[in-house]
Amino acid sequence: MKKKLFSLLTLSVALVALNLPAEAKKVILTDKDARDWHVIAPQDSDYPLRDYAILYDAGGTDGAIGVIGIPSMKTYRHIKCGTDMHNFPFSGSNAGNNNGTPDGKYLYVSDKGSDTIDEVNLQTGWVERIFALPKPFGIHHSAALSPNGKYLFATGELTGKMLKLRLSDGATTVLDIPPAPSAPDYPDTSKDGRYVFSGNYYHSAVMVFSQDPFKLIKEIPVGKNPHGTNVSPTGRMVSVCDKLSATISIIDVDQLRVRKVIPVGAGPLHNQFDSLGKYVYNSCFVSDSTSKTDVMRMQLVDEFPIHYRCGHNSIAPDDAYYMSQNKFSTGLFTPTGIIFAVNFEEQDIDETSPTYGKSVKLAPVDGEPHEGRQIFATYIQRWNTGKGEDLFEKGYDLGDYHVSFGATGRPGLPANVHSQLEPTHTADSVRTWIPRDDGKPGVTKEGDVYVVRVKGFSYGYVPRFIHVPKGAKVRIIYTNIDKAAGLTKNPDVTMGFTAAGYYGPRTMIFAVRGMSAVDEFVADKAGEFEYYCQQFCGPLHLEMRGTFFVDPPGGKASMGVGDYDEMSKQDTMLAPGERQFIVGTNKLMNKLNEGSEPVI
């Protein structure tokens, strides 16, 4: 008995002794650790890897918004939106940097393929309404919100136009921006309601518009082919990425002139100001780097190498991380299909961190993402924990600010309804791949089918102009004839073809070397449609343009001749029962009361 007791005691002592070292090994957390994802403070959830911020990215060719956790970089979901998603602001106000001052209700994403803007409800995680833009417009970006959050400014890169859109009902004012060629690029608004700035890619200038009345007031010459154009959170300056000059031009907002031209890495594409306007980070495609410029010193102060070919970028709302949204993944990941996943690379930009300037995570992502913006996760409420009814009338609080969707409804959306839209991505076209087709480029007639052979290369198309009659059965055979992917030499470069607008959902095809992409559809609406490469292929990717004409009986299609009123209804984007959620169309073009629509 005594022996048994002794053994039990020995065992207990041994167990306690074994536990002691385990206690001693416990990690001591420092302030620096506290912001890391795997040691975060206790949360009101038993999910151990909750993220403190959310990156929404306009997924480009996957027609979706990607929802990615920061800093874990886990993809939480994709929100189906349309054809080729590019660029968005969060609803609320534009106060601050790119991330703005969100109210957590919506984001407004441009669909370059379908020529629409989608209203995505961040609380439900679904598209709620579709803004049908006047036709022809050819949207590229919709990044600029007025300070009061009631108007959106968007660029019609494919037609040389700009528009201002009233978010309540989709009414617009559209401006023509001559002379051709004219390609309004990324827009941003001054935070005081005065100006809209937009690079004009072909004019090598930044256009300045007044917000109300919406009109062009000036063009400011900058470096070659300006792309990203962003107002600093202080509102004192605009940073412009001079893509082909390897500089950023800093425009003084008060004087509307270039204050300084700062050399950065080669091929600067996009800007991200931190939340205090101290630094601006630029993605430099050709030099494969992130440039960091101190805007108080007005000079480049650091450069971080990145993996393959950065494009867009975003910054965490607490300025701890910078996301380089890269365009190619040559050799990085397991192949999962014909088109390789592109990747996001998270860089630590906390100057006091031991990993400052280093890439801390790299993950494959779906689609070919364009703009990303980040918000704190605290903006998105937990509706599924027994308080779902509050979504409709009660709303939620952001500190003192009470946010409510209201119960009265809006144009296109009945009272107490939140729609769950899933816009189409194919619209009755048939797409296939065949062995590489070496037929001569151009249009031929085979039986009753108009066969259109298009060759894509870095950086252009043959032919540049395609004509088919209205009602034609069309078969596009698209072949990538690149030998070395132009300047980049990346073997995984894919060439895209999308005829934007009405035919966007029907024509988005991808050509990889060694095979041809085939797309069959009926050209049932007349008009002029720009086609473009939707899959980033190199620094002059934006130059890949051509025009697809569907000619009406007895005439030639043009920007003025076509079935634009009919197309502006955007019927093909949604199933018949869902079309009540489409707002806008040509009927509301130039219906804003300019000069008396306050933007602030």
Add this chain to the structure above:
Amino acid sequence: MKIKSMGFAFVFALVSMVFMAQNAVAEMGNGSTNKDNLQIGTIEKLGNRELTIATKFEKDSKKYTMKLHPDAYVMTGDRGVFKKFTELKAGDLVAVYGWNLTGNDYVARRIVILDANSYLIKRLDADAKAGVYYKHEK
């Protein structure tokens, strides 16, 4: 008469140019102005949905009184914790995002309570001590 008019036009143009040049140097590069859409400073006074801050990290501190926009909210810069306006205290270091509507009334749309230990604040502080001041763009 004609010469008199031309002289007047010349003097008018000269005065306008001097005025414009004076205004020009008053802006970017010379510290904050009440046109800026972001001010960083410590809270000096709190009122009824109104606060006064003294700017920091500039060569000369300036005071701005700001009214809260009806949709304004307060949060911390760390993980997006929302706060009530009444939780602000004199001495808090804050970033105020907003705009100036009339030339006098600055409207605050978002107030962020800053962490003095964050790298950006440490950097702004160290730079100011070294003579590189916030909003004194070179």
